[in-house]
Amino acid sequence: MTTALRFLKRYPVVPLTVLVGIGVLALHTAGFAFAAQVIATVFVAAFMLWTIVGMVRSLLKGQFGLDILAVVAMGATLAVGEYVASLIVVLMLSGGEALEDFASYRARRDLNALLERSPQRAHLLDADGSLREVPVEQVGEGDLLLVRPSEIVPTDAALLDDVAEFDESSLTGESLPVTKSAGDEVMSGSVNGDDAVRLRVLRPAEQSQYQQIVKLVAAAEDAKAPMVRLADRYAVPFTIVSLVIAGAAWAIAGDAARFAEVLVLATPCPLLIAAPVAFLGGLSQTSRRGVIVKGGAVLEQFGRIRSAAFDKTGTLTRGRPALIDVRAASGFEEADVLRDAASAEQYSTHALADGIRAAAEERGLTLLPASHAAEAATNGVTAVIEGRTVVVGKPAYIDALTPDFVREELRSGEAAAYVAIDGRYAGALILADELRSESGAVVGWMREHGVERIAMLTGDARPTAESVAAAIGVTEVHAELLPADKVRLASEMAPRPMLMVGDGVNDAPVLAAADIGVAMGAKGATAAGEAADAVIVADSLSRLVDAIRIGRHTLAVATTAIVIGIVLSIGLMLVATTGVIPAVAGALIQEAVDLATILYALRALRPPKGSELGTVPSAQVASVMRSG
Numbered sequence: 001m002t003t004a005l006r007f008l009k010r011y012p013v014v015p016l017t018v019l020v021g022i023g024v025l026a027l028h029t030a031g032f033a034f035a036a037q038v039i040a041t042v043f044v045a046a047f048m049l050w051t052i053v054g055m056v057r058s059l060l061k062g063q064f065g066l067d068i069l070a071v072v073a074m075g076a077t078l079a080v081g082e083y084v085a086s087l088i089v090v091l092m093l094s095g096g097e098a099l100e101d102f103a104s105y106r107a108r109r110d111l112n113a114l115l116e117r118s119p120q121r122a123h124l125l126d127a128d129g130s131l132r133e134v135p136v137e138q139v140g141e142g143d144l145l146l147v148r149p150s151e152i153v154p155t156d157a158a159l160l161d162d163v164a165e166f167d168e169s170s171l172t173g174e175s176l177p178v179t180k181s182a183g184d185e186v187m188s189g190s191v192n193g194d195d196a197v198r199l200r201v202l203r204p205a206e207q208s209q210y211q212q213i214v215k216l217v218a219a220a221e222d223a224k225a226p227m228v229r230l231a232d233r234y235a236v237p238f239t240i241v242s243l244v245i246a247g248a249a250w251a252i253a254g255d256a257a258r259f260a261e262v263l264v265l266a267t268p269c270p271l272l273i274a275a276p277v278a279f280l281g282g283l284s285q286t287s288r289r290g291v292i293v294k295g296g297a298v299l300e301q302f303g304r305i306r307s308a309a310f311d312k313t314g315t316l317t318r319g320r321p322a323l324i325d326v327r328a329a330s331g332f333e334e335a336d337v338l339r340d341a342a343s344a345e346q347y348s349t350h351a352l353a354d355g356i357r358a359a360a361e362e363r364g365l366t367l368l369p370a371s372h373a374a375e376a377a378t379n380g381v382t383a384v385i386e387g388r389t390v391v392v393g394k395p396a397y398i399d400a401l402t403p404d405f406v407r408e409e410l411r412s413g414e415a416a417a418y419v420a421i422d423g424r425y426a427g428a429l430i431l432a433d434e435l436r437s438e439s440g441a442v443v444g445w446m447r448e449h450g451v452e453r454i455a456m457l458t459g460d461a462r463p464t465a466e467s468v469a470a471a472i473g474v475t476e477v478h479a480e481l482l483p484a485d486k487v488r489l490a491s492e493m494a495p496r497p498m499l500m501v502g503d504g505v506n507d508a509p510v511l512a513a514a515d516i517g518v519a520m521g522a523k524g525a526t527a528a529g530e531a532a533d534a535v536i537v538a539d540s541l542s543r544l545v546d547a548i549r550i551g552r553h554t555l556a557v558a559t560t561a562i563v564i565g566i567v568l569s570i571g572l573m574l575v576a577t578t579g580v581i582p583a584v585a586g587a588l589i590q591e592a593v594d595l596a597t598i599l600y601a602l603r604a605l606r607p608p609k610g611s612e613l614g615t616v617p618s619a620q621v622a623s624v625m626r627s628g
Contacts (some may be wrong), residue, residue, distance in 0.1 A: 007437040013047065013094040021087045028084075040083035047090050048074050061564035065537030068239055073263050076246075080260040082583045088591065091271060108552045109209060122225055123147070123153040125198065136205045143201045153190045157199035158183055165193035176321060176415045176433070194349035238566055242266035242573065249577035258579060264586040265572045266591075274561035283606030286513045289546040290538030298533040299518050300558075302551025304493040308451050311502035311509075312458035312468055313433060315541065320502065321352055321415060321433030323359035328427040329409055337427045339365040344383035344390040347373035352417050353381075353433050356392075367602065413464030433464075438542045440472040445545050447473075452495055457486045459506055462552040463624075518544060553608035557601060565597040 020043050048071050055068060070093050077086040125144035133570040136154045139145065144160075145368055153166070165177040168190045169577035173615050177193060180186055186199060189207035242263065248258035279296030286293045293299050313319050326334040331486055342360035345353040346367055358366060370383035380393015391401055398418040399405040402425040408416050413433060443454055455476035458465050465479035478489055490510045500507075500514035504604035511517025512531040520541070528545045536543045572593070576586055 005341055011094065017043075017047075017087060017091045017094060017102050021091070024084065024087065024446055033085050037081065037083050040087055041078055044074050044078055044083065044086045044090055047050070047094075050251060050505070059523060068235075073241070073266060076260040076263045077210045080257050080583055082260065082264060085264055085586075086584065092594065093272070096524055097472065113399050114422070126146070138206055139201055141201055145201060147192045147199060148196050149192060153186050153188050153192060153199065155188045155201055155205045156203045157186050157188075157201045159186055160198040160200055161195075164195060165190040165309075167193070176413075196279070213352045234562055234566065238266075241570060245570070245573045245577065247335060252477075252577070253579060258577070261579070261581060261583045261586055262303070262573050262576045264583050264589050265576055266569055266583070273594060274565060274601040275558045277598055278554055278558035278561060278601040278604040281557075281602060282550050284605065285550045285554075285607060286534075286547050289550070290540070290543050291534055291536050291547045293534045293547065294532075298516060299547075301497050301552050301553055302534075302547050303553075303555030304497050305499045305516065305548060305551075306497060307453040307455075307456045307493055308499040308501070309445060309455045309514075310474070310500075311507050312456060312460050312465055314455070314503035315501050316439045316468055317433040317435050320434065321355045321431040323429055324414075324432050325430040326622070327430060328425065329404070329406070329425050330419070330508075330567070331424075332426045332428075336367060337419055337421075338363065338384055339430065340388065340390045340416065340426075341392045341429055343368040343370065343385050344373070344392050345417075347383055348375055348381040348392070350375075350381070352415060352429075352431055355434075356417060359429075389422055392417050392429075394418070399448050411463060413461065432584060433468075435468060435471055436541050438540060442541050442545055443472050443474055446548070449548075455489075455493070457481055457510065458488075459483075469517070473575070483507075483509045487513045490514050501541075518547070543553060549608045554604045557604040561597045561601040564600060566592055568593045568596070 020039065022603070024036045024040045027039070028035070031355045050073055055071070070089060074086045074089050077083070078087045094288050120136055122136050122139050123146040124139065125132050125146050126132060131146060139155055145154070145157060151419050159180045159182055162182050163179060165179050166186055168178050168187065178190075185202065190207070246262040246266065249262045250256060252258075276296065279299055282299045283293055283296065291495045293302070310316050315618050323338075326338050328334045328337045337430050338356070338360050342357045342365065347370060350455065357367070361573065368385050370385050373381065373383040375381045376393070376397070379397040380391055382389065382391045384390075391398060395407050395416070395418050399407075402420045402423060404425045405418070405420075406425060408418075408428045408430065410416055411431070415431050417431065419429065446454060453476070454474055455478065456465060457478050459481050460479060462477070465477050469475070469477045476483075481489070486507070487509050490498060490513050497515035499516045499518060500510050501518045501520065502508075502511055503520035507519070507576040508531040511519060511533075514533075516534065517532040519535045520539075534547060536547075569590070572581070572586070572589060575581060581589065
């Protein structure tokens with residue numbers, strides 16, 4: 001009931017037209033034809049006036065749509081007394097707009113629900129030590145904040161505690177946690193580690209790093225050219241052809257009624273209804289595949305993509321560290337070192353612990369219980385396992401415990417957890433951001449299916465970026481970029497349309513600047529999701545291929561439906577120039593054309609066939625990463 005009332009309030013013309021039509025038909029049947037004609041004429045004339053006002057506003061903005069032909073069709077049918085046909089044109093025009101708006105509204109409703117989980121409040125520490133929760137906007141320079149474990153830092157601030165770790169991947173693209181010491185600046189948008197920390201605010205929220213990126217997003221959106229709807233591309237030629245045929249028929253026959261008889265067959269309903277129906281079906285398909293698309297115009301662009309760019313961290317990679325190597329010291333076996341370390345990490349909240357535990361489980365190693373376990377915050381964990389004292393932690397921490405410690409050489413993008421067993425150095429576990437197993441297949445599919453240029457745009461270090469790019473077949477790499485650099489490169493990238501995929505706050509400006517910005521939304525990066533045209537809510541890059549396939553399929557169905565409608569309409573208009581199709585019959589025939597195009601447009605509800613994405617075995621990806 002609530003949905004119905006909301007529809008009536010938002011689109012009053014649709015139900016009102018239905019009610020007027022029923023009343024007009026009732027009056028006509030009862031023998032009050034003149035009253036029926038007056039009511040219909042007044043109603044349609046009022047709608048025409050309202051449409052003309054909107055049409056003029058659009059023309060002043062340089063936008064030409066189908067409203068001109070619709071207004072002429074309504075006027076012509078009224079002039080020759082075909083008021084029922086004019087009511088049908090009103091219903092089709094208003095109903096098509098409502099259908100298109102509904103598709104866009106539903107997509108944005110789902111997206112807003114996804115983005116609402118971002119915190120908008122801060123925990124303020126007063127002088128007496130009490131804690132208050134306040135809106136972020138009320139936090140000022142010099143205030144003391146408490147940021148709890150795994151919370152987002154609300155504004156730029158300086159760390160007051162001795163040491164803490166923060167996840168800055170959504171800001172900088174660096175997938176590994178960053179350790180900060182007392183006095184270091186912590187950027188807003190960073191995610192706190194496993195311990196509550198105290199911060200002193202350096203800048204209010206509106207001047208923070210996060211807000212600077214938001215402003216860059218707004219500028220990028222303003223600079224992006226608006227999308228042109230599919231139906232509008234056919235509006236000018238169809239309008240001109242229809243008016244020329246109708247005008248020629250009038251001139252040849254010398255009868256104004258002939259103009260209306262021809263033009264009633266030129267009502268733009270196939271263009272107004274077929275495309276929205278097809279794109280609504282496509283949006284339904286993408287939603288089922290885990291991709292929220294902001295409207296039919298965006299889905300249309302998916303079907304035209306010719307170049308693409310990807311962020312690295314969280315997009316081509318999973319954005320979390322995974323074990324890539326076990327370097328056991330002399331006298332220790334790799335499996336034993338990994339098993340004991342993973343068993344100890346069961347009692348740790350460190351960012352690398354999950355990757356170590358997962359690697360042990362993937363190798364079939366059974367994790368052992370500890371008789372005692374303790375964690376030294378940000379340094380490491382100690383556990384007694386089957387009588388062995390196992391310590392896993394940072395190099396300085398292990399170095400202080402073992403006389404034979406050896407620091408491992410690491411490449412850019414790698415991190416190490418060092419292991420000591422019973423006071424002896426046992427080895428190191430090397431971790432790096434895990435490459436998505438589907439990334440190579442996605443890049444390969446796009447290249448095979450008409451995407452001419454594929455690049456990586458990342459803020460991460462060049463060696464790490466080039467290693468990942470080599471593993472998945474991307475040859476164009478732009479690394480160590482700031483958000484403004486990404487926007488510049490994306491705006492210069494050709495051919496168009498251009499698609500950009502990212503996940504972090506630092507990707508928001510370039511997502512806004514791209515023809516289509518796609519956010520990996522599984523991690524809930526609010527700024528990226530708000531700036532994007534589509535959000536992949538499933539944690540898989542393969543959904544991007546699904547969106548492109550559905551976009552192409554939907555575009556093909558919509559275009560074919562429109563062409564069918566136009567060809568049938570023009571053919572019938574040519575026949576009507578001879579006078580063999582009366583206006584009433586023409587209106588009924590035109591509705592049959594409308595029905596045919598709508599039924600064809602419903603084919604977009606079916607999944608596209610063929611060209612599905614293949615997969616790349618995880619072991620093969622891991623091998624490439626180690627060799628890279």
